[in-house]
Amino acid sequence: MPLHTLIHRSSLPRPQVSETQARQALQAYYGLHGSLVPLGSQQDVNFRLDSDQGRFVFKLCHGSYARIELEAQHAALAYLREHGLPVPAVRAALDGSRLLALQIGGQALRGRVLEYLDGQPLTRLAHLPQRLMAELGALCAQVGKALAGFDHPGLERTLQWDPRHAGVLIEHLLPVIKDRAHRERVAEVASQSQRRLAPLVGQLPKQAVHLDITDDNVVWALDEHLQWQARGVIDFGDLSRTWRIADLSVTCAAMLHHAAGDPLRILPVVAAYQAVNPLSEAELRALWPLLLNRSAVLVLSSEQQLTVDPDNQYIRDNIAHEWEIFNTATALPAALMEAAILHAAGMAAQAPDLAGCAPLLPSLAREKVSLLDLGVLSPHCDAGNWQQAGFDQRLLLAQPAPASTQYGQYRLSQTHIDRPDEPATCALGVELKLSTGTLLHAPQAGIWLSTGDGRGCLSTAQWGLWLSGLERTPEDGESVEKGQVLGSTCGLLGVQLALDTDIQPPFFARPSQAATWLALCPSPAALLGFDCDAEPLADSQALLARRDASFARSQKHYYTQPPHIERGWRNYLIDMQGRSYLDMLNNVAVLGHGHPRMVAESARQWSLLNTNSRFHYAAIAEFSERLLALAPPGFDRVFLVNSGTEANDLAIRLAWAYSGGRDLLSVLEAYHGWSVATDAISTSIADNPQALETRPDWVHPVEAPNTFRGRFRGPDSAAAYLRDVEAKLADLDARGRQLAGMICEPVYGNAGGISLPPDYLRQAYALVRARGGVCIADEVQVGYGRLGEHFWGFEEQGVVPDIITMAKGMGNGQPLGAVITRREIAEALEAEGYFFSSAGGSPVSCRIGIAVLDVMRDEGLWDNAREVGRHFKSRLQALVDKHPLAGAAHGSGFYLGLELVRDRQTLEPATEETLLLCDRLRELGIFMQPTGDHLNILKIKPPMCTTRASVDYFVDCVDQVLGEITEFMSINID
Incomplete structure (x- = not known):
């Protein structure tokens, strides 16, 4: 390849073409009229034309571009369209030609018109969901797979973006970076990439490739569910014949702009590509060096282009993105990225052969080493103690020697809270407690590389062994023979293997990166002489499938692919890989998850007695008294049940018994439970899509007094909403039907806690009581102190109901509900027989209920x-x-x-x-x-x-x- 040709092509400024000149050319050669919108480009000039014949793109490039190259692009577009891929068509000029030789402003140019594909590039989206990354990878694979059968003489071209020329181009363009540190960094990255790429070059197949399938050159549109859908691939200006893997490297490089600094976010692109158009192992190993070279060329090319075209705003806008791509590409070691790419493509990393190694700790051969459990469900982790600094090490030191942590275990101590990033929780090595002075021996011959403070690495020909907590180690750089003493321990010893001797791995990896890091840092068990590997976690997907196969599907779970949660603490839920999620929707656990007082109360009472409320024990009286002390004066009777549904169902029965009627008013958009009666009075279509069509004739829904989106807005809307209450009651009066009562959440729960309009309940309650009905306040969601300003929701309205129902937070997760009312209402039910709830008011539930109230008071x-x-x-x-x-x-x-x-x-x-x-x-x-x-x-x-x-x-x-x-x-x- 002639160097001067490549340099010349990489240094051309854009042609200078005004909108007027472009409009004249379009009219003269294509008979097209309309408005023009300039489109960005690095070395060409592009305009979008909006005409009465449709939308088109007018593309103009330097006349020095070979005609055959542009004809190859046109041929490829036609070829891909025949294969059903969404690419633009080329529009012929008035004389039938598809490529024009033009003279505009004294410049020799080539022009053509292409169909404009409606849609938007996603370059501006800082966050790109992994689904879209995967779709882009699959699209790249589809184009590459189709182009494998395409050939044209114009594919043989000298192009700055061809990765085969990256080394030469980078070396030539390096001087354009004026900052010395930046220039040396780019040079070092390029040099390392060339070294990794060199042994693979002969194994990389060549074909026609698009070479620019990026977020800039794929257009998307939002569907009715606000999901982006790909509409087509544009800009075939870099079409050429080169290594097949180059196409994917370009796409992955573009995704680094959306990776928030984490290069491993491109792995869905690789996996999706591999599923459609499988690559060889050599190609996959070449991917990251090619991507690093691409990122360097992007930066250098833009810096160079600004020197010859300083007014090009397109380049100025892109250059920060290109430095971001380069910085993200170099954020992790190339060896790790290679292992990650192979893993994403379904290729297992080759495990090291440790069969011939000498034992690292020969003195352990006759001893049993105990394994310390530091996982998410560890019995050693209690009441948040894992949050203490040095928790793991203190626990290990408390064990009798020899003891070891577990390799590959997700440790709870490494979690963090109120942060968006995954915590690094997966242990890539082990820590051992050994008798002070225990000797370590070299498993293989190598070089000792000291990092100070009793830490270093035995670097062998195949792997590195990282050790910490040593005394009397060899000198830095000293050769070590197999079996030679490396030093002695001073209590705790850290052991970690790494297949790449050029990197110092972290001791912990993020769960999303764990599989890659574990492949790069295999278990040291063979060197230690005992099994230190943690039990693998249960397959979350298999567990979910078991749930779906046995648990009735109407009992839904959050999220399509829910995290596997087995532990909680305070206002956090923790998955099995140690990530803590901020819990913003759990109104059951009012005290927080894992509260030690709940553990102690339930354990103690279970150890004594748990039975039903027909037996005589103190807790039921104590808890009932505590509840009555929280209720308004005049409330003197408590029923204890298991849930809000039971509480509301019982409240309905009490209203029926006391009033002698059955007709109930309920409020639209409300949810009260799942039993036959509570479902009947529930009107939320979010919970039951058929709610409004399936109400029995004894239920009379009244208009929801929603002051935000209801028919009447604002705080002065009570009278307007009460008209519907009055109308429903008047209808019942006219038909001679006895009203049983009205049930209403005093703060509108399902709508997100909307306050009812002032005075609404006072007047509604008066209307109901005037007809002999009772007023039920459903406090299941909003009551019990959760509102902050009031303990009960009805206090906000300045009213006192006849019946209060409560559940959820009463037991902090223990099934516990209550109905609080007056004696005359409670005793009205006795005429119909006694009431009994098998587990309602059990000793365990009562003790927990009392403890909840105590903790709420004591912890403020x-x-x-x-x-x-x-x-x-x-x-x-x-x-x-x-x-x-x-x-x-x-x-x-x-x-x-x-x-x-x-x-x-x-x-x-x-x-x-x-x-x-x-x-x-x-x-x-x-x-x-x-x-x-x-x-x-x-x-x-x-x-x-x-x-x-x-x-x-x-x-x-x-x-x-x-x-x-x-x-x-x-x-x-x-």
């Missing part, structure tokens, strides 16, 4: 809900002020709602956006789900121990994701 959780809840509400309101999608912030305390709308005037629900938000929050380590009849509300109801720091983390993440959603919506509009 109601105060916390009030004070932190006020901060929470103000921060949510700030989101409403900032983001058009955030329509309103509802609720108080730790029962809050954020309602998403597409239009502040029409209040069109942002249902799809809410689902996107919740899925993205999970990626950031937060559990949240959409709710409400339109599934457009975040119903925020975390444990009442939630801290201000957790609130700020949650709101900051919602702020970030709302910005991302707005960004991609604006891209679609553009």
Whole structure:
């Protein structure tokens, strides 16, 4: 390849063509008229033409570009269209030609017109979901697989983007980087890449490749569910014949702009490509060196182009992205990326042969080594003790020697909270407690590389053995013979193998990277002489399949692919790989998860007695008294049950018995339970899509007094909503039917904690009582201190109901519910027989119920809900002020709602956006789900121990994701 040709092509500025000149050419040669929009390009000039005959792209390039190269592009487009791939067609000029030789402004140019593919590139999206990355990889594979059968003389060309020329081009362009440190870094990366690539070059097959399938050159459109769908591949300007793997390297490099600094995020691209168009092992090993070279060429080319075309805004906009690509590409060792790529492609890494090695610790041959469990379910982990600094080491030191941690175990101590990044929890080596002075021997001959502080690496021809906690080690750089003493231990010894001797691996890996790191850092068991490997985790997908095969499917789980959760602590849930998720939707665990008081109370009472409430024991009286002390004056009777459904069902029976009637008023958009009676009064179509069509004739739904999106808006709407209550009651009066009562959440729970309009319940209760009915306050979701400002929701309305129902937080997860009422209402049920709930009010439930109230008092959780809840509400309101999608912030305390709308005037629900938000929050380590009849509300109801720091983390993440959603919506509009 002539160097001067490559350098000349890489140094050409864009042609200078005005919109007027482009418009004249289009009219003269194509008979096309319309408006022009300039499109960015590095070395060409492109215009989008909007005409009455459709949309087109007018492409102009230097006349020095060989005609045959452009004809090859046209032929490839026609070929791919025949194979069903979405690429643009070429439009013929008036004289039938598809390629014009033009003179514009004294410049010799070549021009052509292509069909414009409607859609948007996704370059501007900072966050690109892995699904889209995978789709881009599959699309790249489809194009590459199709082009394998395409050939044309114009494919043989000298192109700066051809990776075969990267070394020469990088060496020539390096001087354009003025910063010495940056220049030397680019040079070193390129040199390392060339060394890794050199042995593979002869094994890389060649074919026609697009060479630029990137986020810039694939156009997408949003479907009705706000999911991006690929619409087509554009810009065949780099089409050439080179190594097949080059195509994938270009696509992966482009994805690093969306990787948030983590190059392993490109692995879905590799896996998707491999599934469609399988690559050889040599090609996969060449992928990362090619990507590194590509990132260097991108940076150098843009820097060079700015020197010859300083006014090119397209280049100025891209250069920061290209440095980001380079920095991300060099963030992890090339050896790790190679192992990760092979793993993603389904190729297992070759395990090292340790059969001939001498034992590292020969003195252990006659001793039994105990293995210390530090996993997520370890019995040593209790009440958050794993959060203490040095927890693992203190626990190991407490064991009798010899003892060892476990290789490949996900350690709970390595988790972190209120952070978006995965914690590095997977142990890539082991730590041992040994008798002081225990000698270590070299398993193989090698070189001792000291890093100081009793740490170093025995570097052998095949692997490196990293050791820490040594005394009397060899000198740095000293040759070591097999079996030679390496030193002695001073208590704790760290042992870690690494297949690549050029890198010092971390001791812990993130779960998403664990498989790759474990392949690169295999188990040291063969050198230690005992099995130190952790038991593999249960297959989460297989477990989910077992659930689906045996557990009735109407009992749904959160998320399509839910994390495997077996532990919780305070306001966090922890998966089996040690990631802690901020729990923002668990209104059952009011005290938080894993509370030690709950553990102690339940264990003690279970060890004594657990039976039903017909036996005589103290706890049932004590708990009933505590509940009555929380109720308004006049309430003097308690029923204990297992759940909110049971509580509301019983409340209905009490209303029937006391009033002598059966007709009940319930409020639209509400949920009260799943039993026959409570389902009958539930009207939420989110919980039951047939709710409004299947109400029995004794249920009379009244209009939901939703002050945000209801028919009547604002705080002065009570009278308007009460008209529907009056109408329903008048109809019952006219038919001579006795009213049993009305059930209503005093704060509108399903809608995210919306307050009812002032005075609504006072007047509604008066209307109901005037007809002999009873008023039921369903406090199952909103009561028991969760609102912060009030202990009971009905206090906000300044009313006192006749019956209070409660459950959920009463037992912090223990099945426990209650109905609190007056004696005359309770005794009305006796005429119909006695009431009994087998487990309701059991000794265990009562003791736990008492303990919950004690902890709420002792730990100030109601105060916390009030004070932190006020901060929470103000921060949510700030989101409403900032983001058009955030329509309103509802609720108080730790029962809050954020309602998403597409239009502040029409209040069109942002249902799809809410689902996107919740899925993205999970990626950031937060559990949240959409709710409400339109599934457009975040119903925020975390444990009442939630801290201000957790609130700020949650709101900051919602702020970030709302910005991302707005960004991609604006891209679609553009």
